[in-house]
Amino acid sequence: MLEYVIVPKSRFSDVIDHLRVSFPDEPLNAAVGLALHGIPCPLLEHHELKTLEDGMSLMAVDRNMEKIAGVALNGVSNKGDTEKSIEETNAIENLQYRRIFGLLNDVNMELDLFSKYNVDKIFDIRILSVDSNYRGKGIAKDLFMHSEAIARKNGFKLMKTDATSLFTQRVAESQGFWVEKSVNYHDYMDENGKKIYDTQPPHLDYKVMAKLLD
Ligand code: ACO
Numbered sequence: 740m741l742e743y744v745i746v747p748k749s750r751f752s753d754v755i756d757h758l759r760v761s762f763p764d765e766p767l768n769a770a771v772g773l774a775l776h777g778i779p780c781p782l783l784e785h786h787e788l789k790t791l792e793d794g795m796s797l798m799a800v801d802r803n804m805e806k807i808a809g810v811a812l813n814g815v816s817n818k819g820d821t822e823k824s825i826e827e828t829n830a831i832e833n834l835q836y837r838r839i840f841g842l843l844n845d846v847n848m849e850l851d852l853f854s855k856y857n858v859d860k861i862f863d864i865r866i867l868s869v870d871s872n873y874r875g876k877g878i879a880k881d882l883f884m885h886s887e888a889i890a891r892k893n894g895f896k897l898m899k900t901d902a903t904s905l906f907t908q909r910v911a912e913s914q915g916f917w918v919e920k921s922v923n924y925h926d927y928m929d930e931n932g933k934k935i936y937d938t939q940p941p942h943l944d945y946k947v948m949a950k951l952l953d
Contacts, residue, residue, distance in 0.1 A: 745794065905941045
């Protein structure tokens with residue numbers, strides 16, 4: 740039996756522990772090798788903690804064990820944040836980090852959902868992760884559903900997600916999100932003609948997906 744609750748400050752470190760083990764399977768990370776299973780990745784964890792501090796992230800907890808079965812790290816993205824993130828990312832030396840966040844920043848900059856939908860803030864489902872022992876049971880779908888309730892309660896008009904995994908794309912589609920932009924990972928080559936994002940099937944595209952709330 741799972742319970743879906745906003746992550747309290749007292750559980751931030753448990754969420755980080757969960758992500759250290761479960762999130763390295765994310766297709767873009769697996770292709771680039773930023774975070775490795777079980778090993779702290781300070782750059783990624785800084786990003787995760789900043790999102791947790793927005794106070795809208797959710798965890799699915801197994802009540803019997805208090806174990807974290809899955810999380811949705813939801814943050815507030817404000818107009819101008821992508822520009823700031825581009826500057827910050829350019830100043831970071833770590834190539835793997837720059838490759839992942841460089842792609843996300845470029846695609847979001849080009850899309851500019853703030854102007855397109857005339858909003859100043861967006862409810863951003865940034866990180867979705869389910870413990871490997873709990874996958875394939877609809878927990879990601881439930882995390883999306885409960886996240887939408889939080890977005891509505893807080894008056895957001897637009898939700899978005901950087902769906903880097905086909906599975907997240909399926910979840911988002913089932914919850915009424917549409918594709919704002921899709922890019923094929925294998926179209927990106929380095930100067931030697933080598934794929935920059937050699938993601939494994941079935942994860943061939945990165946899609947920015949969005950949903951308007953009325
Ligand atoms: N093989 C085939 N399809 C799968 C698989 C699988 N191994 N796992 C999930 N799916 C499909 C499901 O069938 C379902 O699609 P459907 O409705 O068309 O049947 C959809 O994906 C979602 O299924 P859920 O059971 O709700 O997903 P789950 O709870 O297993 O969590 C998640 C999915 C979060 C992607 C999990 O696999 C995970 O943690 N992966 C590692 C981290 C990651 O990739 N996170 C997402 C990155 S994108 C982002 O963070 C915004």
